[in-house]
Amino acid sequence: MFTLHIANKNYSSWSLRPWVLMRTLNIPFNEQLHPFDPDSNWTAYRAFSPSGKVPCLQDSEIHIWDSLAIAEYLAEAYPQVWPADKTARAWARSASAEMHSGFQALRNNCSMSCGHRIQLHTISPALQKDIARIDELWNEGLRKFGGAFLAGEKFTAVDAFFAPVAFRFQTYGLSLTGAAQEYLVRLLNLPAMQEWYASGLAETWREPEHEQEILAAGSLLADFRH
Structure with a gap:
């Protein structure tokens, strides 16, 4: 195994x-x-x-x-792991690679934390550009392949690669438009995502560098960790 x-x-x-x-x-x-x-x-x-x-x-x-x-x-x-359809698979691989290597402003300004809720001090032009691109990309996949997930009816690797984005949007109160916003909610409610989230909240470890990055981004609204 x-x-x-x-x-x-x-x-x-x-x-x-x-x-x-x-x-x-x-x-x-x-x-x-x-x-x-x-x-x-x-x-x-x-x-x-x-x-x-x-x-x-x-x-x-x-x-x-x-x-x-x-x-x-x-x-x-x-x-x-990847969509069966060749076109959807090519799109899913491209979108996954874009996530894997890009969106630096989102990574740098919105460090992942399942438990925190943060009101950002500001949304920089670079961060706004990343948010807009995710909005565009998600709406494109949902429209083009007509499914509940980004590349069709089934959850595949491209959805997994954007799973941390869903937690970041939840933590920092960011929103999307249309089908992308509905997908965000759907992704957060997946059983596996809920399982990960519950485990994250239950952790007692605190890593100072991560904590500092998160709190430096904005005002703390809540911390749901145990």
Whole structure:
């Protein structure tokens, strides 16, 4: 069976992607959670991940240490990871790669935290551009492929890659238009997303750097963590 190495569910957007993908598609795996260290995770994480980062998927002696690589590795045995239709699959891969390498303003200004609710001090032009592009992209996929999910009726890797965006939008009170906003709510209400969210709220670990980044972004409205 696969072993998926992840970090704190409250903070780790990268860990969420393969976790929610595998959970939603019923791909069996064992979860190994390694809390972030206040100093450096390099030495500890190198014990299982060549990059010293999470997530890392372990399949016997094989280690796959990047979320996009994990999705592609899983797709070799579980083709439902990507849409069956060629056009939808090409779109889903492109959108996933765009998320994987882009949206820096959203990442930098809206650090992931399941438990916090933050009123942003300001929305910079760069952040507004990222929000607008996500709005455009989500509405495009929903319209083009006519499904409940971004590339059709079934949840696939592209939905998993945008799952952390849904938590960020919830945390910082951001909204979208039309079908994209409805999709945001639908994504947050997925059973696997609710499971991750509940686990994130239950965590007692607090990592100072993440906490500082989150609180620096705006005014604290609520903290729902235990």
